[in-house]
Amino acid sequence: MDKPSYLHRSRFLSRTKLLAFWTLIFLALLLFLFPKSPPFPADSTRRILQAGPLWENRIRHSANSHPHRVLVTGAAGFVGLHVSLALKRRGDGVVGIDNFNPYYETSLKRSRAALLDRAGVFVVEGDINDGALLIKLFELVKFTHVMHLAAQAGVRYAMRNPSSYVQSNIAGLVSVLEACKSANPQPAVVWASSSSVYGLNSRVPFSEKDRTDQPASLYAATKKAGEEIAHTYNHIYGLSITGLRFFTVYGPWGRPDMAYFFFTKDILKGKTIRVFERADQKSVARDFTYIDDIVKGCLGALDTAEKSTGSGGRKKGKAQLRVFNLGNTSPVTVSELVDNLENLLNMKANRMVLPMPRNGDVPFTHANISLAQKELGYKPTTDLKTGLKEFVDWYRLYYSNSRKKIVL
Numbered sequence: 001m002d003k004p005s006y007l008h009r010s011r012f013l014s015r016t017k018l019l020a021f022w023t024l025i026f027l028a029l030l031l032f033l034f035p036k037s038p039p040f041p042a043d044s045t046r047r048i049l050q051a052g053p054l055w056e057n058r059i060r061h062s063a064n065s066h067p068h069r070v071l072v073t074g075a076a077g078f079v080g081l082h083v084s085l086a087l088k089r090r091g092d093g094v095v096g097i098d099n100f101n102p103y104y105e106t107s108l109k110r111s112r113a114a115l116l117d118r119a120g121v122f123v124v125e126g127d128i129n130d131g132a133l134l135i136k137l138f139e140l141v142k143f144t145h146v147m148h149l150a151a152q153a154g155v156r157y158a159m160r161n162p163s164s165y166v167q168s169n170i171a172g173l174v175s176v177l178e179a180c181k182s183a184n185p186q187p188a189v190v191w192a193s194s195s196s197v198y199g200l201n202s203r204v205p206f207s208e209k210d211r212t213d214q215p216a217s218l219y220a221a222t223k224k225a226g227e228e229i230a231h232t233y234n235h236i237y238g239l240s241i242t243g244l245r246f247f248t249v250y251g252p253w254g255r256p257d258m259a260y261f262f263f264t265k266d267i268l269k270g271k272t273i274r275v276f277e278r279a280d281q282k283s284v285a286r287d288f289t290y291i292d293d294i295v296k297g298c299l300g301a302l303d304t305a306e307k308s309t310g311s312g313g314r315k316k317g318k319a320q321l322r323v324f325n326l327g328n329t330s331p332v333t334v335s336e337l338v339d340n341l342e343n344l345l346n347m348k349a350n351r352m353v354l355p356m357p358r359n360g361d362v363p364f365t366h367a368n369i370s371l372a373q374k375e376l377g378y379k380p381t382t383d384l385k386t387g388l389k390e391f392v393d394w395y396r397l398y399y400s401n402s403r404k405k406i407v408l
């Protein structure tokens, strides 16, 4: 027998209510699990809202109205510190930006930033991937130059945390170049590439004309990708871009993840250090380059950089695109590096000689610097022994005063 029609209707209604109820629950769950993302990172929104006029004034004051107004990314890093100080000392306006990430001891980065602060350089705490923050900085200051030194450094760490290299060295670089290409006027860009782009090349010294298509680490691959990205932004937007291939930079206020730094620490503690050797039993070698020489090369690149030709995202003509080796032209083996440290520290190292692990290292580096010499007037003057002495003196002072603030 057919059921009465009102029964059909009420069953239909209760099913509809049930469906509506579960749909609502489902939607609420979706909203809870995937909240709508803000137009730019929440951090940046907060930072810009909290910033206020005092923050803006500090930025304007730090840049001042000098002919050169330079934004230095990675200013609390090793090279960033020294370049920012040198620019400020000669009278340029400098604003720094750094995310103070914990790749190595953040207290060292904070000490560097404190030193910059005393020298009149304000370091904005922020990430280069934060596009809104970069736009804000360009609104506040018409930067003439960007010295882009922020990066995820280190060749061996790339196997442990590959995505950090993509995030900083590729996405971060694009974020910086995006801000530069949209700025009006566009700044000229000088940025840190790396000797590691020469990868497994065997012809020495390494020349800018050599192939760079066999990187040995993800770090090197991201720097090589950076050089190609630089070409694109130069080609499409008329940005003037100079890439600097640094060769194992060392010196006071250096990076604790680098061999000369942690060898010093470990020798002083009596800990064993691992000295890598090549398959042919020769010690690996590096074209160690002292920080003051690198700073001169960076300033030379900045001073010879031509203006970008575009404005507000539009190219108006061909712009300069350059790449230079900044090395020392005299490679030293790692065992000689350790000999030097033993002499300076007056202590014997406990060496464990091991075959070079296959984790991104290359057996040797050696720079041909004739192009930088010709175009930038670059001429390194510090040998490893002299530079290491400066480092060891700083190291002893810094770590014996680690709780106090010290000046360079």
Ligand SMILES: O=C(O)[C@H]1O[C@H](OP(=O)(O)OP(=O)(O)OC[C@H]2O[C@@H](n3ccc(=O)[nH]c3=O)[C@H](O)[C@@H]2O)[C@H](O)[C@@H](O)[C@@H]1O
Pocket: 153, 154, 155, 193, 194, 195, 196, 246, 247, 248, 249, 257, 258, 259, 260, 274, 275, 276, 284, 285, 286, 334, 356, 361, 363, 365
């Ligand atoms: O020139 C560059 O572009 C690169 O220079 C350095 O990379 P690297 O030359 O490998 O510097 P270290 O990690 O300090 O190593 C120096 C030498 O010591 C050797 N080493 C390292 C660590 C160790 O425990 N034992 C050892 O013998 C390495 O094989 C290498 O030959 C920096 O760490 C990179 O960020 C930079 O980009």
